[in-house]
Amino acid sequence: MSSPHPLTIHYHRDFDGMVAAAVLVHILRESFDENLRWSSLNYDQRKDWDNFQRGRRFGIVDFHFHPKAEYWFDHHPTTFLSPELREAYRPSDRWEWDAASPSCPPIILRHAKEHWGFEAPARFEEMARWSDVVDGANYRDVDEALFGDDPALRISRALAAAPDRDWTDTLVGAMADATLDEVAKRADVEKAWQRAVRNRDKALHQFPPTVISFDSLVVLYDATSNKIRRERFAPFFHHPKALFAVGSIPTRSGFHVTAGQNPWNQPPEGLLHIGEMMEEFGGGGHRAVGGANAKSLADAKRIAAAVAERMRRAVEARV
Numbered sequence: 156m157s158s159p160h161p162l163t164i165h166y167h168r169d170f171d172g173m174v175a176a177a178v179l180v181h182i183l184r185e186s187f188d189e190n191l192r193w194s195s196l197n198y199d200q201r202k203d204w205d206n207f208q209r210g211r212r213f214g215i216v217d218f219h220f221h222p223k224a225e226y227w228f229d230h231h232p233t234t235f236l237s238p239e240l241r242e243a244y245r246p247s248d249r250w251e252w253d254a255a256s257p258s259c260p261p262i263i264l265r266h267a268k269e270h271w272g273f274e275a276p277a278r279f280e281e282m283a284r285w286s287d288v289v290d291g292a293n294y295r296d297v298d299e300a301l302f303g304d305d306p307a308l309r310i311s312r313a314l315a316a317a318p319d320r321d322w323t324d325t326l327v328g329a330m331a332d333a334t335l336d337e338v339a340k341r342a343d344v345e346k347a348w349q350r351a352v353r354n355r356d357k358a359l360h361q362f363p364p365t366v367i368s369f370d371s372l373v374v375l376y377d378a379t380s381n382k383i384r385r386e387r388f389a390p391f392f393h394h395p396k397a398l399f400a401v402g403s404i405p406t407r408s409g410f411h412v413t414a415g416q417n418p419w420n421q422p423p424e425g426l427l428h429i430g431e432m433m434e435e436f437g438g439g440g441h442r443a444v445g446g447a448n449a450k451s452l453a454d455a456k457r458i459a460a461a462v463a464e465r466m467r468r469a470v471e472a473r474v
């Protein structure tokens with residue numbers, strides 16, 4: 156199995172993507188004696204996807220399917236970039252897609268056991284469990300989401316204050332060899348975590364003045380000022396009774412409207428499919444969360460207001 160050419164594992168740069176890479180790196184080293192490297196991916200790299208890493212050996216985890224990947228594992232329902240790519244996928248000894256899995260690492264652990272007879276150390280089970288929590292936003296409550304102190308949650312929050320772009324590669328290497336607790340206690344993680352915590356507190360403090368309205372259990376906010384720090388769950392921290400929140404935020408190249416339902420006070424089943432609604436505004440998403448890019452600040456405000464109105468009508472019709 157061993158090849159003189161290195162095999163690079165490319166991974167989605169978020170908590171479950173990093174854990175997925177760490178798990179696969181560990182397993183491939185132990186089982187197949189591969190010369191492994193790893194490197195994160197971003198969405199810009201989809202542009203010339205056919206030629207991705209042409210001529211090199213690679214694997215991909217927690218990111219789009221590529222037919223040249225020697226190893227590929229993902230859980231995203233939107234993983235196939237074309238019908239041809241969907242057609243090219245067959246479950247195999249080295250590929251597995253499970254859109255029902257809340258995160259990517261459990262797929263790899265199960266696959267390794269079933270196909271390669273590899274029983275992973277318990278620390279990877281712990282990482283996989285936390286990946287499901289973080290990637291699926293399955294936190295116990297808003298306090299755990301914002302203030303949770305478990306090693307996995309410290310690492311996950313520290314990512315928001317990464318010292319540089321390659322830092323996730325460093326952490327993947329660390330997680331391949333150590334427990335979450337050991338990784339969370341690294342000086343660089345501790346330092347980034349402290350910075351991220353200060354940013355969180357600032358974001359929570361800055362949120363209330365951004366609220367335009369809180370009517371019919373729908374929070375509408377405008378966080379487009381680039382002086383404002385953003386914390387994903389701030390709307391539900393300040394408005395725990397809210398069923399939905401929608402707001403405008405700045406991006407590197409413009410503006411984005413982000414919409415979601417309250418994970419800890421969920422609207423009645425079937426009230427609103429947010430991803431489908433956002434498709435009408437040129438975006439997309441899942442049932443519980445979605446978004447759309449806007450052409451201008453005015454456009455972002457218009458979309459956010461229209462989405463809030465749709466949410467309020469849905470709530471008033473049913474609640």
Ligand SMILES: [Mn+2]
Nearest residue numbers: 167169172217
């Ligand atoms: Mn991911």
